Amino acid sequence: MTSISPSKTVAIAALLAGSALIAWWLLAPSNHEVTEDAYVEGNVVQVTPQLNGSVTAIAADNTDYVQAGQVLVQLNEVDAQLALARAEAQLAKTVRQVRAQFASSGQGRAAIVLRRADVARAETDLARRSSLAGSGAVSGEEISHAEDALRTARAALAVAEQQSLSASALTDQTSVAGHPDVLAASAQLRDAWVAAHRTTLRAPVSGLVTRRNVQLGQRVAAGAALMSIVPPGQMWVSANFKESQLHGIRIGQPVELRADVYGNTVRYHGRVAGLDAGTGSAFALLPAQNATGNWIKVVQRVPVRIALDAQELAAHPLKIGLSMRVAVDTRQRGGLLAASTPSGRPAWRTAVFDGELAQAAEQAEAVIAANLGRSR
Structure with a gap:
């Protein structure tokens, strides 16, 4: 009977152990979902x-x-500056015209006072002459002239009151700076300044x-x-997982990523931010139409958004479109399959244009102040 040497025994044992390990690796449930169909995306x-x-x-x-x-x-x-100059001139002209309206309103009130004095004087004159009519000291013709003078004074008072109402209608309950004409011209100036x-x-x-x-x-x-x-800090990874890999992926699960540009020396850590609403082919420019007689099943892929660690991203910047290897740790399955509430993610915004209107308003106020004169 032939004996087996110890070296062969060790080799056979190692082969059996390796076969068992490979079988376990192939058959045991995996706690990670891995894909290399992943690419860097970002805001452009x-x-x-x-x-x-x-x-x-x-x-x-x-x-x-x-x-x-x-x-x-x-x-x-050039064109914008010319339009701005015209708007400034129009605003200055409007302010002075409104000042004239206020002055006309004051003049109308003064005219009413004057006409009322004329009416009072005419009434006094008519009363005095009427009291002397019985004694023959005043003729009937003088009394008639006095009555005509009273009627004329009353008519002049009525005209002055109507003119005052007309002038006051343009200036009541407002100021020069708050007058509708000035506000309209000011808006035109702000529009020209912004342009x-x-x-x-x-x-x-x-x-x-x-x-x-x-x-x-x-x-x-x-x-x-x-x-x-x-913006280099506003990047994420879109990992396209097969539909058969999605059963264990949840929002919030940790993710380990590697970029081909850095190799295995740099590893990124992120989390699952969300799953897209459909497969990549469903949102293609020409979606696939499978209602044909020659149908072949093709495994579909769903984009999964991976949020990256900001500090790691700053230390090792990425470029849009770079390939990534993504491994999602699926052991924690308490998260959601799809987002059902607002994410609360801070909205991207810019403050570059915030001061435009305020600066335009300052320009308009400066023009108004320069043309107010004594009406300040």
Whole structure:
């Protein structure tokens, strides 16, 4: 009987142990769902003009880093400055016209006082002459003239009262600065100031410039994309998992990621932020139509949004479109399959344009104050 050498025994035992380990790895339920069909996504903020114009200066190019509020493109501002000058002149003219209306209203009130004095004088004169009529000291013709003078004075008073009402209707319960005509002219000035200010295009966010397609002298239309800015801190990963992998994925589960650009030396940690509402093919430009006789089942994939750790992202920046390897730890299954309440995620916003209206209002107030004169 042939004996088996100890070395062969060890080899056979190792082979059996390895086979058992492989079988366990293949058959045992996995606590991770892994995919390499994952890519970096992020916000691509377009820089677009709000009015038509010709480009006179470009202050940023592709790959440049820009700060929020930094000037990127300058449009020809001649037309806008002329419109602003006309609006300032119109506001100044309107303020002075309203001042004249207030002065006319005061003049009308003074005219009423004067006409009332004329009526009182005419009434006194008529009463005195009427008392002397019986003695023959005053003729009937003089009394008739006195009556005519009283009627004339009363008519003049009525005219003055109507003129005063007409003048007061334009100025009642208001001031020069709060007059409707001044407010309308002030609004036109603010509109012209904002239009002139918008000939300077500023970066709405901080980030890297990409897709610059504007040239000097180019005539651009409102809403045309001149360039884009990618904020490096506003990125996430869209991992496309097979539909057979989704049963264990929940919102909030921890995720480990690796980027091909850094290899295995850098690992990112994130969490499942949410699952998309449909498969990638369902939202394609031309969705697949399976209502045909030659149907072949194709495993579908659903995008899963992975939120990245902000500090790790700052230490090792990523670029939009880079490939990622994603492994979701599915042991914690207490989360939701789909979001059912508002996420509470802070909304992205920019404060670059917040001060436009306030500065325009200051300009209008300065013009009004310069033309108030003694009516202040």
